[in-house]
Amino acid sequence: MDLGSALRLIVITDHGLAVPRSVEDVVKASLEAGARAVQLRDKHASARLLLEQARRLRALTHQWEALLFINDRFDVALASEADGVHLGPDDLSVSVVRKAAPPGFLIGASTDEPEVARRVEADGADYIGCGAVFPTSTKKDAGEIIGVEGLARVVDAVEIPVVGIGGVTPDGARLISAGSRATGVAVIGAVMAARDPRLAVRDLMAPFSRPSGDRS
Amino acid sequence: MDLGSALRLIVITDHGLAVPRSVEDVVKASLEAGARAVQLRDKHASARLLLEQARRLRALTHQWEALLFINDRFDVALASEADGVHLGPDDLSVSVVRKAAPPGFLIGASTDEPEVARRVEADGADYIGCGAVFPTSTKKDAGEIIGVEGLARVVDAVEIPVVGIGGVTPDGARLISAGSRATGVAVIGAVMAARDPRLAVRDLMAPFSRPSGDRS
Numbered sequence: 001m002d003l004g005s006a007l008r009l010i011v012i013t014d015h016g017l018a019v020p021r022s023v024e025d026v027v028k029a030s031l032e033a034g035a036r037a038v039q040l041r042d043k044h045a046s047a048r049l050l051l052e053q054a055r056r057l058r059a060l061t062h063q064w065e066a067l068l069f070i071n072d073r074f075d076v077a078l079a080s081e082a083d084g085v086h087l088g089p090d091d092l093s094v095s096v097v098r099k100a101a102p103p104g105f106l107i108g109a110s111t112d113e114p115e116v117a118r119r120v121e122a123d124g125a126d127y128i129g130c131g132a133v134f135p136t137s138t139k140k141d142a143g144e145i146i147g148v149e150g151l152a153r154v155v156d157a158v159e160i161p162v163v164g165i166g167g168v169t170p171d172g173a174r175l176i177s178a179g180s181r182a183t184g185v186a187v188i189g190a191v192m193a194a195r196d197p198r199l200a201v202r203d204l205m206a207p208f209s210r211p212s213g214d215r216s
Numbered sequence: 217m218d219l220g221s222a223l224r225l226i227v228i229t230d231h232g233l234a235v236p237r238s239v240e241d242v243v244k245a246s247l248e249a250g251a252r253a254v255q256l257r258d259k260h261a262s263a264r265l266l267l268e269q270a271r272r273l274r275a276l277t278h279q280w281e282a283l284l285f286i287n288d289r290f291d292v293a294l295a296s297e298a299d300g301v302h303l304g305p306d307d308l309s310v311s312v313v314r315k316a317a318p319p320g321f322l323i324g325a326s327t328d329e330p331e332v333a334r335r336v337e338a339d340g341a342d343y344i345g346c347g348a349v350f351p352t353s354t355k356k357d358a359g360e361i362i363g364v365e366g367l368a369r370v371v372d373a374v375e376i377p378v379v380g381i382g383g384v385t386p387d388g389a390r391l392i393s394a395g396s397r398a399t400g401v402a403v404i405g406a407v408m409a410a411r412d413p414r415l416a417v418r419d420l421m422a423p424f425s426r427p428s429g430d431r432s
Contacts, residue, residue: 046306047288072263075291079312090262096295 054080098124132166170203177207270296314340348382393423
């Protein structure tokens with residue numbers, strides 16, 4: 001599966017929102033429903049516990065031939081043989097990680113600014129997470145709301161895949177697909193807190209599932 | 217300088233204790249006084265800020281041909297071209313980091329148990345930080361007080377250098393030197409909070425400054 005196809009939906013983990021289910025339960029349901037990209041995100045876990053989680057998710061994602069990204073911790077990504085790392089504004093920079101990364105290692109970067117998007121693309125980022133597209137309560141550091149228009153400006157600035165993030169629901173995914181050439185969306189609550197994660201995954205992916213030739 | 221000689225004293229950083237001076241000020245004074253090993257430790261800093269600190273300390277430690285270790289974050293250690301990483305009980309394991317580390321990269325590990333010490337030595341650790349030797353308030357996760365006797369048991373279990381940590385003052389350093397074959401000591405408060413860091417460094421190193429042939 002090519003990167004763009006896998007990035008129609010990135011399922012970002014959150015233990016608290018998954019309760020009473022485990023993150024692994026929700027990820028497994030997501031993979032069964034067609035998700036092909038998972039990002040392990042746990043800002044409070046120690047490296048040791050994060051690695052344990054990463055190894056469990058690595059086994060699951062391998063089973064479905066899905067991509068696994070680790071938020072922030074490049075070292076844990078290496079140790080868990082994840083496909084890549086996702087770097088936010090407080091994390092190591094794309095250029096620093098690209099220099100130290102093995103060949104084929106994927107790097108995602110967060111930005112809502114076209115100029116920064118061009119720079120991280122030049123620095124070696126493989127995809128961009130762009131938002132917050134809609135209001136969200138999941139990420140305290142999500143910054144301002146850029147809307148589908150703001151997302152479209154970032155998408156149009158680069159060649160690499162861009163996924164919209166921030167308060168994305170199935171309705172939001174449809175708006176994003178209609179109003180931009182974004183590759184897909186990344187979500188935390190929309191899947192982790194969903195009563196039926198399989199249904200949520202299918203609804204979130206559907207707007208991006210037409211042939212990629214139609215997307216430009 | 218050989219590793220054992222450099223590890224007579226590891227100066228561990230702490231912004232809060234260094235106030236009103238900067239960590240860099242205190243580290244510079246320590247290097248001037250003869251310290252040849254620094255560990256950057258900041259559990260609350262983002263990776264980006266930790267890397268910025270690491271680069272400043274890398275410039276300083278290079279100037280004095282001293283070793284720089286980064287606590288916990290193997291990725292930041294790689295990115296800053298530090299000499300090594302120090303791994304605590306909640307961090308990545310020695311074996312995991314050894315597999316991913318470039319040749320010559322140094323790994324320190326914390327333990328107060330002879331059996332664990334032997335295991336991390338076999339896994340590729342280059343030195344061990346062992347404690348808490350004395351009561352301490354700096355590290356909340358320091359565990360029980362093992363005394364000089366407990367330290368001596370770990371020292372005698374392995375071939376690699378062992379440094380005592382936990383509430384070590386100049387008096388404590390003398391007790392450790394007299395009561396064990398430890399290579400040296402690692403301190404946070406004793407240098408970071410010292411009114412005169414140069415004096416503290418000299419007093420902490422003095423007990424370990426006789427020729428190493430006399431130490432066994």
